[in-house]
Amino acid sequence: QKEVEQNSGPLSVPEGAIASLNCTYSDRGSQSFFWYRQYSGKSPELIMFIYSNGDKEDGRFTAQLNKASQYVSLLIRDSQPSDSATYLCAALNRDDKIIFGKGTRLHILP
Amino acid sequence: GAGVSQSPRYKVTKRGQDVALRCDPISGHVSLYWYRQALGQGPEFLTYFNYEAQQDKSGLPNDRFSAERPEGSISTLTIQRTEQRDSAMYRCASSLASGANTGELFFGEGSRLTVL
Numbered sequence: 434q435k436e437v438e439q440n441s442g443p444l445s446v447p448e449g450a451i452a453s454l455n456c457t458y459s460d461r462g463s464q465s466f467f468w469y470r471q472y473s474g475k476s477p478e479l480i481m482f483i484y485s486n487g488d489k490e491d492g493r494f495t496a497q498l499n500k501a502s503q504y505v506s507l508l509i510r511d512s513q514p515s516d517s518a519t520y521l522c523a524a525l526n527r528d529d530k531i532i533f534g535k536g537t538r539l540h541i542l543p
Numbered sequence: 544g545a546g547v548s549q550s551p552r553y554k555v556t557k558r559g560q561d562v563a564l565r566c567d568p569i570s571g572h573v574s575l576y577w578y579r580q581a582l583g584q585g586p587e588f589l590t591y592f593n594y595e596a597q598q599d600k601s602g603l604p605n606d607r608f609s610a611e612r613p614e615g616s617i618s619t620l621t622i623q624r625t626e627q628r629d630s631a632m633y634r635c636a637s638s639l640a641s642g643a644n645t646g647e648l649f650f651g652e653g654s655r656l657t658v659l
Binding site for chain 2: 437439441467469476477478479482521523528529530531532533534535536
C-alpha cells in the first residue's frame with residue numbers, strides 16, 4: 434500500500450463547475466497535508482496546506498481533512514481552463530518526511 | 544538566489560559513469576529534500592536534510608546513491624555507476640522550517656538525467 438494514494442485520472446470537468454480531488458493516506462501519525470499543482474513540464478507549486486480537521490478555504494480552493502477517515506480532498510470552484518494540471522497530494526508523516534501521491538490529472542473542458 | 548537552483552538542468556551520461564547533481568536552496572532554508580520523479584508519477588522521496596544533518600535516507604534506491612549537505616546549504620546527490628533505470632527527473636526542494644513546522648516546499652526546476 435502506498436503511503437499517499439490518489440486516483441490518477443484524468444478527471445474531466447466542464448468550465449465553471451466544481452472539481453473534486455481526493456486523497457487517502459495510511460500513516461495515522463501524519464501531521465500536515467498539502468496540495469501542489471504541477472503544470473506539464475514544470476515544478477510543483479503549493480496551492481494549500483491543512484493540518485486541522487475540517488475545511489480550509491482560500492479563494493476558489495477549499496481543502497478538507499478528515500483524520501478519522503484518513504482522507505484529504507481539494508475542491509476547486511468555478512473551474513477555469515488554467516486549472517488544468519496535475520494535482521499532487523502530500524503528507525508530512527510521523528518521520529517528518531513529506532510523501533507525495535502520484536497525482537491526479539485534471540482537465541477543464543472549455 | 545531568489546529560488547532553488549539545480550544544476551545541471553540536463554545530463555546525458557553513459558551507463559557506468561558517476562554523476563553529481565547539485566542543489567542550491569533558498570538562503571536560510573533549514574530543510575532540503577531530494578525527490579525523483581518519473582513521467583506521469585508524483586515525486587518519490589529519496590532523502591532529506593535539516594541543516595547539514597541527513598535525517599532520513601530510506602528512499603535512496605540502493606548504495607549507489609548518496610547525498611550530502613556539508614555546510615547546511617548546497618547539497619549534492621551523487622549516483623555512482625549509473626544504470627539506465629536511473630534515468631528520471633531529480634528534484635530538489637527546500638523549506639524554511641522543519642518537523643512539525645514544515646510548511647511550503649519550494650522546488651527547483653529539476654535535473655533531468657538520461658543514462659544511455
